[in-house]
Amino acid sequence: MNILSSWSGNQSRHISSLLKVWIPRIIQNVEIWHSEEDIPKGKLWFETLRKQLEQVDYGIICLTKENLDSKWIYFEAGALQKKLDESAIFTLLYDLKPTDIEYPLAGFQHTILNDKRDFRRLIDSINNIEEINIDTSTLDYTYNRVWDEFSKEFSSIPTIKKDESKTVKRNDRELLEELLNTVRNLDRSNSDKLSVSNILSTQDGLSKPSRRILRILDDAPKTTEEIRHEIKEKYNEDYPVVLLHTRLMSLLKRGFIKEIFQDGQKKYLSL
Template identity: 35%
Template structure:
Protein backbone atom coordinates (compact mmCIF):
# COMPACT_ATOMS: atom_id res chain seq x y z
CA UNK A 1 0.00 0.00 0.00
CA UNK A 2 1.33 3.43 -0.97
CA UNK A 3 1.62 6.19 1.63
CA UNK A 4 2.45 9.62 0.23
CA UNK A 5 4.50 11.74 2.65
CA UNK A 6 4.32 15.47 1.94
CA UNK A 7 6.72 18.09 3.29
CA UNK A 8 7.81 21.67 2.69
CA UNK A 9 10.89 23.32 4.16
CA UNK A 10 14.09 21.89 5.68
CA UNK A 11 12.65 20.99 9.10
CA UNK A 12 9.55 19.38 7.62
CA UNK A 13 11.78 17.42 5.21
CA UNK A 14 13.83 15.93 8.07
CA UNK A 15 10.64 15.02 9.94
CA UNK A 16 9.19 13.40 6.81
CA UNK A 17 12.38 11.43 6.23
CA UNK A 18 12.21 10.07 9.77
CA UNK A 19 8.63 8.88 9.29
CA UNK A 20 9.49 7.44 5.86
CA UNK A 21 12.32 5.37 7.37
CA UNK A 22 10.33 4.31 10.44
CA UNK A 23 6.96 3.36 8.98
CA UNK A 24 7.90 0.12 7.13
CA UNK A 25 9.43 -1.25 10.34
CA UNK A 26 5.98 -1.20 11.93
CA UNK A 27 3.89 -2.04 8.86
CA UNK A 28 6.00 -3.99 6.38
CA UNK A 29 3.36 -3.93 3.64
CA UNK A 30 3.38 -0.14 3.57
CA UNK A 31 5.50 1.58 0.91
CA UNK A 32 6.15 5.24 1.74
CA UNK A 33 6.69 7.70 -1.10
CA UNK A 34 8.85 10.67 -0.24
CA UNK A 35 10.00 13.39 -2.64
CA UNK A 36 12.55 14.03 -4.02
CA UNK A 37 14.55 11.06 -2.74
CA UNK A 38 12.10 8.52 -4.19
CA UNK A 39 12.24 9.96 -7.74
CA UNK A 40 14.63 8.17 -10.05
CA UNK A 41 17.47 10.25 -11.50
CA UNK A 42 16.40 11.81 -14.76
CA UNK A 43 12.74 11.21 -14.00
CA UNK A 44 10.18 13.85 -14.84
CA UNK A 45 9.39 14.81 -11.26
CA UNK A 46 6.07 16.53 -11.93
CA UNK A 47 4.64 13.48 -13.71
CA UNK A 48 6.08 11.17 -11.08
CA UNK A 49 4.52 13.10 -8.19
CA UNK A 50 1.17 13.34 -9.98
CA UNK A 51 1.12 9.57 -10.47
CA UNK A 52 2.02 8.87 -6.85
CA UNK A 53 -0.60 11.32 -5.59
CA UNK A 54 -3.30 9.57 -7.60
CA UNK A 55 -2.22 6.10 -6.43
CA UNK A 56 -1.76 6.86 -2.73
CA UNK A 57 -4.26 5.47 -0.23
CA UNK A 58 -2.82 7.43 2.70
CA UNK A 59 -1.47 10.98 2.61
CA UNK A 60 0.69 12.22 5.49
CA UNK A 61 1.40 15.97 5.62
CA UNK A 62 4.26 17.06 7.91
CA UNK A 63 3.04 20.43 9.19
CA UNK A 64 5.27 22.82 11.13
CA UNK A 65 5.11 26.48 12.10
CA UNK A 66 7.22 27.31 9.02
CA UNK A 67 5.07 25.62 6.37
CA UNK A 68 1.55 26.04 7.70
CA UNK A 69 0.72 28.29 4.72
CA UNK A 70 2.96 26.52 2.17
CA UNK A 71 1.50 26.49 -1.35
CA UNK A 72 3.16 23.13 -1.99
CA UNK A 73 1.61 21.51 1.08
CA UNK A 74 -1.80 22.89 0.11
CA UNK A 75 -1.37 21.67 -3.48
CA UNK A 76 -0.56 18.11 -2.42
CA UNK A 77 -3.29 18.11 0.23
CA UNK A 78 -5.78 19.22 -2.42
CA UNK A 79 -4.62 16.57 -4.87
CA UNK A 80 -4.93 13.84 -2.25
CA UNK A 81 -8.35 15.02 -1.08
CA UNK A 82 -9.84 14.79 -4.58
CA UNK A 83 -10.33 11.09 -3.93
CA UNK A 84 -11.33 11.18 -0.26
CA UNK A 85 -13.45 8.07 -0.80
CA UNK A 86 -10.26 6.05 -1.15
CA UNK A 87 -7.58 8.32 0.33
CA UNK A 88 -7.08 9.21 4.00
CA UNK A 89 -5.38 12.60 4.36
CA UNK A 90 -3.68 13.23 7.69
CA UNK A 91 -1.73 16.35 8.65
CA UNK A 92 0.73 15.58 11.47
CA UNK A 93 1.31 18.66 13.64
CA UNK A 94 4.80 19.30 14.99
CA UNK A 95 5.11 22.10 17.56
CA UNK A 96 1.67 23.52 16.74
CA UNK A 97 -1.94 22.55 17.47
CA UNK A 98 -5.34 22.59 15.80
CA UNK A 99 -6.07 26.17 16.80
CA UNK A 100 -3.09 27.28 14.69
CA UNK A 101 -4.49 25.83 11.47
CA UNK A 102 -6.31 27.99 8.95
CA UNK A 103 -7.80 27.55 5.50
CA UNK A 104 -8.05 24.19 3.70
CA UNK A 105 -6.01 22.24 6.27
CA UNK A 106 -8.77 22.67 8.87
CA UNK A 107 -11.01 20.20 7.01
CA UNK A 108 -8.77 17.22 7.75
CA UNK A 109 -8.53 15.07 10.89
CA UNK A 110 -5.14 16.02 12.33
CA UNK A 111 -2.64 14.06 14.39
CA UNK A 112 -0.50 15.72 17.03
CA UNK A 113 2.89 14.13 17.52
CA UNK A 114 2.14 12.36 20.76
CA UNK A 115 2.29 8.64 21.41
CA UNK A 116 -1.47 8.21 21.81
CA UNK A 117 -2.39 10.28 18.75
CA UNK A 118 0.26 8.70 16.55
CA UNK A 119 -0.90 5.22 17.59
CA UNK A 120 -4.39 6.13 16.33
CA UNK A 121 -2.91 7.12 12.97
CA UNK A 122 -0.97 3.86 12.68
CA UNK A 123 -4.16 1.97 13.54
CA UNK A 124 -5.95 3.73 10.67
CA UNK A 125 -3.15 2.91 8.24
CA UNK A 126 -3.12 -0.71 9.40
CA UNK A 127 -6.88 -0.90 8.87
CA UNK A 128 -6.42 0.10 5.23
CA UNK A 129 -4.44 -3.09 4.68
CA UNK A 130 -7.73 -5.02 4.82
CA UNK A 131 -7.12 -8.77 5.05
CA UNK A 132 -3.38 -8.19 5.38
CA UNK A 133 -3.66 -5.96 8.44
CA UNK A 134 -1.94 -6.89 11.69
CA UNK A 135 -4.11 -8.11 14.58
CA UNK A 136 -4.67 -5.38 17.15
CA UNK A 137 -2.47 -7.01 19.81
CA UNK A 138 0.35 -7.56 17.33
CA UNK A 139 0.13 -3.97 16.12
CA UNK A 140 0.26 -2.69 19.71
CA UNK A 141 3.34 -4.80 20.44
CA UNK A 142 5.15 -3.70 17.29
CA UNK A 143 4.25 -0.06 17.88
CA UNK A 144 5.55 -0.21 21.46
CA UNK A 145 8.83 -1.63 20.19
CA UNK A 146 9.41 0.95 17.45
CA UNK A 147 7.84 4.11 18.90
CA UNK A 148 10.85 5.10 21.07
CA UNK A 149 13.07 5.19 17.98
CA UNK A 150 10.79 7.61 16.16
CA UNK A 151 10.14 9.72 19.24
CA UNK A 152 13.88 10.08 19.87
CA UNK A 153 14.56 11.07 16.25
CA UNK A 154 11.73 13.61 16.08
CA UNK A 155 12.68 15.10 19.44
CA UNK A 156 16.28 15.43 18.25
CA UNK A 157 15.16 17.29 15.11
CA UNK A 158 12.79 19.64 16.94
CA UNK A 159 15.33 20.39 19.66
CA UNK A 160 17.94 21.34 17.05
CA UNK A 161 15.90 24.25 15.68
CA UNK A 162 15.20 27.67 17.14
CA UNK A 163 11.65 27.87 18.45
CA UNK A 164 10.00 31.22 17.78
CA UNK A 165 7.85 32.34 20.70
CA UNK A 166 4.38 33.69 20.19
CA UNK A 167 1.21 32.48 18.49
CA UNK A 168 1.31 31.10 14.95
CA UNK A 169 -1.76 33.16 14.11
CA UNK A 170 -2.02 36.70 15.42
CA UNK A 171 -4.93 38.03 17.45
CA UNK A 172 -6.45 39.81 14.47
CA UNK A 173 -6.60 36.62 12.39
CA UNK A 174 -8.33 34.71 15.18
CA UNK A 175 -10.84 37.50 15.82
CA UNK A 176 -11.56 37.84 12.09
CA UNK A 177 -12.20 34.10 11.83
CA UNK A 178 -14.53 34.16 14.83
CA UNK A 179 -16.42 37.11 13.38
CA UNK A 180 -16.68 35.43 9.96
CA UNK A 181 -18.01 32.21 11.48
CA UNK A 182 -20.44 34.15 13.65
CA UNK A 183 -21.84 36.13 10.71
CA UNK A 184 -22.17 32.99 8.64
CA UNK A 185 -24.00 31.21 11.42
CA UNK A 186 -26.41 34.08 11.95
CA UNK A 187 -27.30 34.11 8.26
CA UNK A 188 -28.01 30.39 7.93
CA UNK A 189 -28.76 29.36 11.54
CA UNK A 190 -27.31 25.99 10.66
CA UNK A 191 -23.71 25.10 11.46
CA UNK A 192 -21.94 21.78 11.02
CA UNK A 193 -20.92 20.53 14.49
CA UNK A 194 -17.22 20.66 13.53
CA UNK A 195 -17.46 24.34 12.59
CA UNK A 196 -19.07 25.20 15.92
CA UNK A 197 -16.45 23.18 17.80
CA UNK A 198 -13.71 25.14 16.04
CA UNK A 199 -15.48 28.43 16.74
CA UNK A 200 -15.72 27.71 20.47
CA UNK A 201 -12.16 26.33 20.63
CA UNK A 202 -10.78 29.45 18.92
CA UNK A 203 -12.81 31.77 21.14
CA UNK A 204 -11.78 30.00 24.37
CA UNK A 205 -8.14 29.81 23.26
CA UNK A 206 -8.13 33.51 22.45
CA UNK A 207 -9.76 34.39 25.78
CA UNK A 208 -7.33 32.29 27.81
CA UNK A 209 -4.32 33.75 25.99
CA UNK A 210 -5.44 37.31 26.67
CA UNK A 211 -6.34 36.47 30.28
CA UNK A 212 -2.66 35.66 30.79
CA UNK A 213 -1.94 39.29 29.84
CA UNK A 214 -0.34 38.54 26.49
CA UNK A 215 -0.38 41.49 24.04
CA UNK A 216 -3.14 44.10 24.16
CA UNK A 217 -5.14 41.94 26.50
CA UNK A 218 -7.61 44.47 27.93
CA UNK A 219 -8.92 45.62 24.54
CA UNK A 220 -9.07 42.07 23.25
CA UNK A 221 -10.99 40.82 26.28
CA UNK A 222 -13.49 43.67 25.91
CA UNK A 223 -13.95 42.78 22.23
CA UNK A 224 -14.43 39.12 23.06
CA UNK A 225 -17.01 39.97 25.71
CA UNK A 226 -19.00 41.99 23.17
CA UNK A 227 -18.89 39.10 20.70
CA UNK A 228 -19.84 36.50 23.29
CA UNK A 229 -23.55 37.33 23.18
CA UNK A 230 -23.88 36.34 19.50
CA UNK A 231 -21.76 33.25 19.96
CA UNK A 232 -23.77 32.23 23.03
CA UNK A 233 -26.98 32.51 20.99
CA UNK A 234 -25.57 30.18 18.32
CA UNK A 235 -23.91 27.72 20.69
CA UNK A 236 -27.03 27.37 22.85
CA UNK A 237 -28.99 26.16 19.82
CA UNK A 238 -26.50 23.40 19.04
CA UNK A 239 -24.95 22.51 22.41
CA UNK A 240 -26.90 19.25 22.66
CA UNK A 241 -25.78 17.94 19.27
CA UNK A 242 -22.54 16.45 20.56
CA UNK A 243 -20.67 15.88 23.82
CA UNK A 244 -17.75 17.93 22.51
CA UNK A 245 -19.94 20.96 21.81
CA UNK A 246 -21.67 20.58 25.17
CA UNK A 247 -18.32 20.50 27.01
CA UNK A 248 -17.00 23.48 25.04
CA UNK A 249 -20.21 25.40 25.75
CA UNK A 250 -19.79 24.79 29.49
CA UNK A 251 -16.19 26.09 29.30
CA UNK A 252 -17.37 29.06 27.25
CA UNK A 253 -19.95 30.01 29.89
CA UNK A 254 -17.28 29.99 32.61
CA UNK A 255 -15.03 32.54 30.86
CA UNK A 256 -14.38 35.56 33.08
CA UNK A 257 -13.17 38.16 30.53
CA UNK A 258 -10.72 39.29 33.17
CA UNK A 259 -6.96 39.00 33.37
CA UNK A 260 -5.23 36.84 35.95
CA UNK A 261 -4.20 40.00 37.81
CA UNK A 262 -7.76 41.32 37.98
CA UNK A 263 -9.10 38.04 39.31
CA UNK A 264 -6.34 37.87 41.94
CA UNK A 265 -7.04 41.42 43.09
CA UNK A 266 -10.74 40.67 43.52
CA UNK A 267 -9.98 37.55 45.53
CA UNK A 268 -7.67 39.54 47.82
CA UNK A 269 -10.28 42.19 48.69
CA UNK A 270 -11.25 41.72 52.38
CA UNK A 271 -14.91 41.62 53.35
Protein backbone atom coordinates in the same frame (compact mmCIF):
# COMPACT_ATOMS: atom_id res chain seq x y z
CA MET B 1 -0.20 -0.01 0.44
CA ASN B 2 1.22 3.37 -0.61
CA ILE B 3 1.23 6.54 1.48
CA LEU B 4 2.35 9.92 0.15
CA SER B 5 4.20 12.06 2.68
CA SER B 6 3.93 15.76 1.82
CA TRP B 7 6.45 18.27 3.17
CA SER B 8 7.86 21.77 2.66
CA GLY B 9 10.79 23.23 4.59
CA ASN B 10 13.70 21.73 6.52
CA GLN B 11 11.74 20.55 9.54
CA SER B 12 8.94 18.79 7.67
CA ARG B 13 11.41 17.29 5.18
CA HIS B 14 13.24 15.69 8.10
CA ILE B 15 9.97 14.48 9.65
CA SER B 16 8.85 13.02 6.32
CA SER B 17 12.13 11.13 6.00
CA LEU B 18 11.59 9.72 9.52
CA LEU B 19 8.12 8.49 8.54
CA LYS B 20 9.58 6.71 5.52
CA VAL B 21 11.90 4.74 7.75
CA TRP B 22 9.78 4.13 10.85
CA ILE B 23 6.17 3.54 9.76
CA PRO B 24 7.13 0.45 7.69
CA ARG B 25 8.84 -0.90 10.81
CA ILE B 26 5.45 -0.84 12.53
CA ILE B 27 3.33 -1.97 9.56
CA GLN B 28 5.63 -3.87 7.24
CA ASN B 29 3.55 -3.85 4.04
CA VAL B 30 3.25 -0.04 3.97
CA GLU B 31 5.44 2.02 1.65
CA ILE B 32 5.97 5.73 2.31
CA TRP B 33 6.60 7.85 -0.79
CA HIS B 34 8.90 10.73 0.16
CA SER B 35 9.63 12.99 -2.82
CA GLU B 36 13.21 13.94 -1.90
CA GLU B 37 14.25 10.29 -2.09
CA ASP B 38 11.74 8.73 -4.46
CA ILE B 39 11.98 10.96 -7.55
CA PRO B 40 15.12 9.88 -9.49
CA LYS B 41 17.37 12.69 -10.69
CA GLY B 42 16.46 13.81 -14.19
CA LYS B 43 12.82 12.72 -13.90
CA LEU B 44 10.07 15.22 -14.66
CA TRP B 45 9.01 15.78 -11.05
CA PHE B 46 5.42 16.89 -11.65
CA GLU B 47 4.70 13.95 -13.96
CA THR B 48 6.25 11.61 -11.37
CA LEU B 49 4.09 13.17 -8.66
CA ARG B 50 0.96 12.84 -10.79
CA LYS B 51 1.61 9.15 -11.41
CA GLN B 52 2.34 8.54 -7.74
CA LEU B 53 -0.93 10.24 -6.75
CA GLU B 54 -2.79 7.74 -8.92
CA GLN B 55 -1.40 4.92 -6.75
CA VAL B 56 -1.58 6.28 -3.20
CA ASP B 57 -4.07 5.03 -0.62
CA TYR B 58 -3.31 7.56 2.13
CA GLY B 59 -1.74 10.99 2.45
CA ILE B 60 0.18 12.45 5.39
CA ILE B 61 0.86 16.21 5.33
CA CYS B 62 3.76 17.17 7.62
CA LEU B 63 3.00 20.59 9.13
CA THR B 64 5.34 22.80 11.13
CA LYS B 65 5.41 26.50 12.01
CA GLU B 66 7.68 27.19 9.04
CA ASN B 67 5.33 25.82 6.38
CA LEU B 68 1.81 26.81 7.48
CA ASP B 69 1.70 29.38 4.64
CA SER B 70 3.52 27.22 2.11
CA LYS B 71 1.84 27.24 -1.33
CA TRP B 72 3.47 23.89 -2.05
CA ILE B 73 1.78 22.28 0.96
CA TYR B 74 -1.58 23.62 -0.22
CA PHE B 75 -0.93 22.35 -3.73
CA GLU B 76 -0.13 18.81 -2.62
CA ALA B 77 -3.04 18.84 -0.15
CA GLY B 78 -5.37 19.79 -3.00
CA ALA B 79 -3.88 17.09 -5.21
CA LEU B 80 -4.43 14.49 -2.50
CA GLN B 81 -7.98 15.70 -1.95
CA LYS B 82 -8.79 15.20 -5.62
CA LYS B 83 -7.68 11.57 -5.34
CA LEU B 84 -8.65 10.56 -1.79
CA ASP B 85 -11.48 11.01 0.66
CA GLU B 86 -10.85 13.40 3.55
CA SER B 87 -10.73 10.45 5.98
CA ALA B 88 -7.65 9.13 4.14
CA ILE B 89 -5.68 12.38 4.53
CA PHE B 90 -3.93 13.29 7.78
CA THR B 91 -2.05 16.34 8.92
CA LEU B 92 0.91 15.51 11.16
CA LEU B 93 1.62 18.40 13.52
CA TYR B 94 5.03 19.21 14.97
CA ASP B 95 5.28 22.03 17.54
CA LEU B 96 1.71 23.00 16.62
CA LYS B 97 -1.77 22.64 18.11
CA PRO B 98 -4.88 21.73 16.07
CA THR B 99 -6.18 25.25 16.73
CA ASP B 100 -3.17 26.66 14.85
CA ILE B 101 -4.38 25.12 11.59
CA GLU B 102 -6.69 27.07 9.28
CA TYR B 103 -8.99 25.86 6.51
CA PRO B 104 -8.77 24.05 4.19
CA LEU B 105 -6.06 22.13 6.09
CA ALA B 106 -8.16 22.33 9.26
CA GLY B 107 -10.68 20.02 7.59
CA PHE B 108 -8.35 17.03 7.73
CA GLN B 109 -7.68 14.72 10.67
CA HIS B 110 -4.84 16.00 12.87
CA THR B 111 -2.18 13.89 14.58
CA ILE B 112 0.38 15.22 17.07
CA LEU B 113 3.75 13.74 16.11
CA ASN B 114 5.30 13.48 19.56
CA ASP B 115 2.14 12.21 21.30
CA LYS B 116 2.42 8.41 21.58
CA ARG B 117 -1.31 7.79 21.96
CA ASP B 118 -2.28 10.19 19.18
CA PHE B 119 0.29 8.81 16.75
CA ARG B 120 -1.01 5.33 17.55
CA ARG B 121 -4.46 6.44 16.36
CA LEU B 122 -2.88 7.31 13.01
CA ILE B 123 -1.27 3.86 12.88
CA ASP B 124 -4.61 2.25 13.76
CA SER B 125 -6.35 4.14 10.94
CA ILE B 126 -3.78 2.86 8.46
CA ASN B 127 -3.98 -0.64 9.89
CA ASN B 128 -7.79 -0.73 9.60
CA ILE B 129 -7.54 -0.89 5.82
CA GLU B 130 -8.82 -4.35 4.91
CA GLU B 131 -5.66 -5.41 3.05
CA ILE B 132 -3.55 -4.88 6.21
CA ASN B 133 -5.52 -5.42 9.43
CA ILE B 134 -2.77 -6.66 11.77
CA ASP B 135 -4.29 -8.08 14.96
CA THR B 136 -4.29 -5.74 17.97
CA SER B 137 -1.92 -7.73 20.19
CA THR B 138 0.73 -7.96 17.46
CA LEU B 139 0.38 -4.26 16.66
CA ASP B 140 0.60 -3.35 20.37
CA TYR B 141 3.83 -5.30 20.75
CA THR B 142 5.44 -3.88 17.61
CA TYR B 143 4.32 -0.31 18.21
CA ASN B 144 5.59 -0.18 21.80
CA ARG B 145 8.96 -1.56 20.76
CA VAL B 146 9.37 0.80 17.80
CA TRP B 147 8.01 3.94 19.48
CA ASP B 148 10.86 4.25 21.99
CA GLU B 149 13.44 4.31 19.20
CA PHE B 150 11.29 6.41 16.89
CA SER B 151 10.66 9.10 19.53
CA LYS B 152 14.41 9.45 20.15
CA GLU B 153 14.72 10.66 16.56
CA PHE B 154 12.59 13.75 17.34
CA SER B 155 15.66 15.41 18.87
CA SER B 156 17.29 15.35 15.43
CA ILE B 157 14.56 17.53 13.88
CA PRO B 158 16.26 20.86 13.00
CA THR B 159 15.23 24.05 14.75
CA ILE B 160 13.76 26.97 12.80
CA LYS B 161 16.04 29.92 12.17
CA LYS B 162 14.52 33.40 12.15
CA ASP B 163 15.13 33.97 8.44
CA GLU B 164 14.04 30.50 7.29
CA SER B 165 10.41 31.46 6.69
CA LYS B 166 11.48 33.75 3.86
CA THR B 167 13.53 30.97 2.31
CA VAL B 168 10.53 28.65 2.34
CA LYS B 169 8.35 31.20 0.54
CA ARG B 170 11.01 31.80 -2.12
CA ASN B 171 11.37 28.08 -2.73
CA ASP B 172 7.58 27.71 -3.02
CA ARG B 173 7.48 30.37 -5.74
CA GLU B 174 10.22 28.58 -7.64
CA LEU B 175 8.36 25.27 -7.33
CA LEU B 176 5.10 26.77 -8.54
CA GLU B 177 6.80 28.46 -11.48
CA GLU B 178 8.33 25.13 -12.43
CA LEU B 179 4.94 23.49 -11.99
CA LEU B 180 3.24 25.95 -14.33
CA ASN B 181 5.96 25.50 -16.95
CA THR B 182 5.70 21.73 -16.63
CA VAL B 183 1.91 21.72 -16.97
CA ARG B 184 2.12 23.82 -20.13
CA ASN B 185 4.44 21.21 -21.65
CA LEU B 186 2.34 18.19 -20.67
CA ASP B 187 -0.56 16.75 -22.63
CA ARG B 188 -3.68 17.63 -20.70
CA SER B 189 -6.25 16.42 -23.21
CA ASN B 190 -7.49 13.81 -20.74
CA SER B 191 -9.71 15.67 -18.25
CA ASP B 192 -9.22 12.95 -15.60
CA LYS B 193 -5.57 13.93 -15.15
CA LEU B 194 -4.47 16.46 -12.56
CA SER B 195 -4.52 20.09 -13.55
CA VAL B 196 -3.37 23.13 -11.61
CA SER B 197 -6.75 24.87 -11.83
CA ASN B 198 -8.64 21.79 -10.63
CA ILE B 199 -6.28 21.18 -7.73
CA LEU B 200 -6.11 24.75 -6.51
CA SER B 201 -9.85 25.33 -6.91
CA THR B 202 -10.73 22.93 -4.08
CA GLN B 203 -11.14 25.31 -1.16
CA ASP B 204 -14.16 24.04 0.75
CA GLY B 205 -12.41 21.10 2.41
CA LEU B 206 -14.67 18.50 0.74
CA SER B 207 -13.88 16.09 -2.05
CA LYS B 208 -16.20 15.58 -5.02
CA PRO B 209 -17.60 12.24 -3.71
CA SER B 210 -18.45 13.82 -0.35
CA ARG B 211 -20.19 16.75 -2.03
CA ARG B 212 -22.23 14.25 -4.06
CA ILE B 213 -23.31 12.52 -0.86
CA LEU B 214 -24.42 15.85 0.62
CA ARG B 215 -26.46 16.67 -2.48
CA ILE B 216 -28.19 13.30 -2.25
CA LEU B 217 -28.98 13.84 1.43
CA ASP B 218 -30.46 17.29 0.76
CA ASP B 219 -33.76 15.71 -0.37
CA ALA B 220 -34.54 13.42 2.57
CA PRO B 221 -32.88 11.17 5.17
CA LYS B 222 -31.47 8.00 3.63
CA THR B 223 -29.89 4.75 4.73
CA THR B 224 -26.40 3.78 3.60
CA GLU B 225 -27.83 1.40 1.01
CA GLU B 226 -30.20 4.08 -0.32
CA ILE B 227 -27.30 6.52 -0.67
CA ARG B 228 -25.23 3.89 -2.47
CA HIS B 229 -28.12 3.10 -4.85
CA GLU B 230 -28.73 6.78 -5.66
CA ILE B 231 -25.03 7.42 -6.33
CA LYS B 232 -25.05 4.54 -8.79
CA GLU B 233 -28.16 5.88 -10.52
CA LYS B 234 -27.15 9.56 -10.69
CA TYR B 235 -23.39 9.32 -11.19
CA ASN B 236 -22.92 5.78 -12.53
CA GLU B 237 -20.46 4.98 -9.74
CA ASP B 238 -20.56 1.85 -7.61
CA TYR B 239 -19.20 2.71 -4.15
CA PRO B 240 -18.10 -0.22 -1.96
CA VAL B 241 -20.04 -0.21 1.32
CA VAL B 242 -16.84 0.14 3.38
CA LEU B 243 -15.71 3.20 1.41
CA LEU B 244 -19.13 4.83 1.62
CA HIS B 245 -19.25 4.21 5.37
CA THR B 246 -15.81 5.87 5.73
CA ARG B 247 -17.02 8.97 3.86
CA LEU B 248 -20.19 9.15 5.95
CA MET B 249 -18.21 8.90 9.21
CA SER B 250 -15.96 11.74 8.03
CA LEU B 251 -18.94 13.97 7.18
CA LEU B 252 -20.61 13.07 10.49
CA LYS B 253 -17.49 13.89 12.51
CA ARG B 254 -17.14 17.26 10.78
CA GLY B 255 -20.78 18.24 11.36
CA PHE B 256 -22.01 18.18 7.75
CA ILE B 257 -24.58 15.43 8.44
CA LYS B 258 -26.29 13.80 11.42
CA GLU B 259 -27.65 10.36 12.23
CA ILE B 260 -31.33 9.84 12.88
CA PHE B 261 -33.46 6.74 13.45
CA GLN B 262 -36.56 6.51 11.27
CA ASP B 263 -38.80 3.48 10.81
CA GLY B 264 -36.37 1.40 12.85
CA GLN B 265 -33.45 2.20 10.51
CA LYS B 266 -30.38 4.36 10.92
CA LYS B 267 -30.40 7.14 8.34
CA TYR B 268 -28.27 10.17 7.53
CA LEU B 269 -29.51 13.71 7.07
CA SER B 270 -27.70 16.72 5.62
CA LEU B 271 -27.48 19.71 7.98
